[in-house]
Amino acid sequence: MARHSLRIVIVLGMLITLVGGTGIFAVFSDRATTGPSDVTTTALGKAADLKIAAAQPQDPMNSGPFMCADFVDDLSTPLFDFTASTGSGDERFLCVRNDGSSAVDLTTSAIDIVDTDTACTGDEAAFGDTTCGEDATTMVPQQGELSPNLTIETDLYDCSTGSGVGQVGVPDLSSALATLGSTPEALGSLPPGGSICVRFRVFWRATGDAAQVSQSDEATWRFAFDGTVPSN
Amino acid sequence: MTRRWRGWQTAILAAVIVTLVPLTAFLVSVWLLGWQLQHVESGSMSPTYPVGSLLVTGQIDPTEIEVGMPIVFEDPRESGRLVTHRVVGAAPGAELAFLTRGDANATNDPAPVPARLVRGRVLWHVTVLGTVLDWLQWPRSFLLLVVLPGALLLLGEWRHRRPRWRPAASPEV
Numbered sequence: 144m145a146r147h148s149l150r151i152v153i154v155l156g157m158l159i160t161l162v163g164g165t166g167i168f169a170v171f172s173d174r175a176t177t178g179p180s181d182v183t184t185t186a187l188g189k190a191a192d193l194k195i196a197a198a199q200p201q202d203p204m205n206s207g208p209f210m211c212a213d214f215v216d217d218l219s220t221p222l223f224d225f226t227a228s229t230g231s232g233d234e235r236f237l238c239v240r241n242d243g244s245s246a247v248d249l250t251t252s253a254i255d256i257v258d259t260d261t262a263c264t265g266d267e268a269a270f271g272d273t274t275c276g277e278d279a280t281t282m283v284p285q286q287g288e289l290s291p292n293l294t295i296e297t298d299l300y301d302c303s304t305g306s307g308v309g310q311v312g313v314p315d316l317s318s319a320l321a322t323l324g325s326t327p328e329a330l331g332s333l334p335p336g337g338s339i340c341v342r343f344r345v346f347w348r349a350t351g352d353a354a355q356v357s358q359s360d361e362a363t364w365r366f367a368f369d370g371t372v373p374s375n
Numbered sequence: 376m377t378r379r380w381r382g383w384q385t386a387i388l389a390a391v392i393v394t395l396v397p398l399t400a401f402l403v404s405v406w407l408l409g410w411q412l413q414h415v416e417s418g419s420m421s422p423t424y425p426v427g428s429l430l431v432t433g434q435i436d437p438t439e440i441e442v443g444m445p446i447v448f449e450d451p452r453e454s455g456r457l458v459t460h461r462v463v464g465a466a467p468g469a470e471l472a473f474l475t476r477g478d479a480n481a482t483n484d485p486a487p488v489p490a491r492l493v494r495g496r497v498l499w500h501v502t503v504l505g506t507v508l509d510w511l512q513w514p515r516s517f518l519l520l521v522v523l524p525g526a527l528l529l530l531g532e533w534r535h536r537r538p539r540w541r542p543a544a545s546p547e548v
Contacts, residue, residue, distance in 0.1 A: 145381075146531060148388035149524040155395040156520020162402040163512050168412050200485060202417075230469035234486060307482040312464055312474055342485065348468060 191370035192243035198236035198340050200305055209302045209340045211238035222366060223345055229354055232294075232346030238302055239330075239368050240338040247370030249339070251297065252327035253320055256364040258287035263359075270355035287360035292349035293320040297328060300340040314344070320362060333370060395520070405431065411495065413447060413459065414505035419477030420445070420459060424497075429505035430459060431498045437471060437490035445497040446475070451486040459497060460484060 194214035201207040225233045241247055261284055263276030274285035296314035300307055308331075309315035316328045333339060343366065349357050405412060413430040423445070424430060432447050440446060442462055450456035458475075466472035466487030473490075476483045511519075 145384055145388060146528060148385070148392060149528045149531075151392055152388065152395065152524045153521050153528070155392070155399045156516060156524065158399050159395070159402060159511070159520060160513060160517045162399075162406045163516060165406055167402065167405050167410070168414075168508070168512060232468075305482070312483050346468065350469075 191245060191247040191372050192241065193247070193249075193368050193370045194240045194242050195368060196238045196240075198238040198302070200236065207305045209236065209238060209300065209305060211240075211302065211338070211340075214238070214240055214242075222343070227293075227345075227347035229350070230346070230348055232344055232348075234342055234344040236300075237341045237343070237366075238338055239333070239341060241333040241335055241370060243370065243372075244335055245372045246332055246334045246337075248373050249330040249333045250327040250369045250371070251323075251330055251341070252367050252369065253295070253323040253364045254367045256290050256320065256324045256362065258290050259284045259361045259363075260287040261359050261361050265358055266355055267358055270352050272356040276359075287362065288353075288357045289347075289360035289362040290321040290324065290364070291319050292347065292353050292357040293362060294318075294346045294348055295320050295323050296342075296344040296346070297330070298342040298344070299330060300342065302338050302340040305340075308339075320345075320364060324364070327369065330368075332373075409434070410498065412505075412508065413457065414509040415459070415500075419479050420461070421479045423478050424459065424500050425502055427503050427506040429501045429503075429508055431500065432459075432495040433498045435493070435496040437493045440473060440493065440496070446473070446488075447494045447497065448473075448475070448488045449492040449494060451488055451492055457494065458484075 194216060195218060196211040196214045197218065197220075198209045198211050201210055222235050222237075223233055227233075239249065241249075260272070260274055260276055263272075268275045272288065274287075277284050295318060297316040298307060299309060299315050307315075316330075318326070318328065330339065330341070347357075411432045413432055415424045415426055415428040415430060418426050430447070435446070440462055442464060445459055445461045447457060447459045450458050460475040460477045462473045463476045463483060464474040466474050468487075471490040472487040473493075474483050475488050
């Protein structure tokens, strides 16, 4: 009886081992890494002293506190660096802290925006891009059209809990990169010693003529955070 | 070997077989139907799928995904990481993508899930069984269910066949 039962256990065990080895247990094991980032903040007065740090949600799939790297005045590494296809985008997180002695009204803007038309491709010229590719005589890239067609979405998070400040699924703020260069976005008040975590998302969602004229273009810029002590 | 020990041995083996037969039938069925098994390792989908649950997942055409459906996808922010969260909406943009969220989470997942990263949908789940099967994967299943009973079987054969010692007969006086 015992020997017969042991033989049955062995047969069942072999079946379980064999079936388990066929890949029915979902297992993934590789990892992709991102390139460096670059954000710089503007200089501030003593009452308002903003510091920023690269941030990472502790667990992007589960609400929880953000992990902020070392706070500095200016980050030297690039923030975004990617090639966009139509509709695609990327996102990065930052921690912003007020080390000043006063509460500040926090704004963010895009500075040092440079639009370059790197090549004349597809129907770019046919769709009215008069500065398409390099200049024929100087061989210098001409003015690009990407910054009005890049969408910057800004979302605010409580750094200590990871909870979103605004409405779920809807960006708190959204504007074109070119617009963000001339019109800063208000991020609310930041008390002394307070911090806020910011998610920037960059999309190239241009369609039709706008997509045609902004193809094979390049835009470079820096994000800046400004803190202003409100007047009483 | 005492009669009591033999009784225990028979009971233990019967219990093991009664447990293994449905488990084997279940795994073979999953394999034949082309489904996959996933062990729930975090509480983001509690209480729907408690930690330790076993999810049985099947393939789905991304165009058939509806709001409210729990789907299995590869984390857009961490290649290779498998996540099971519920679809809460469609992401804006030209590419088909979904907004997802864990039932226990206060906010949506930070990045939309493109259709190409969808790995399937949850068909049903069994509480606790995920931890058991996760523990029982290779090589434990082989050691526990093949090597150990095999060794016991060989030991029994050896004890059965070895020459038995008998006391020498006393010389007649």
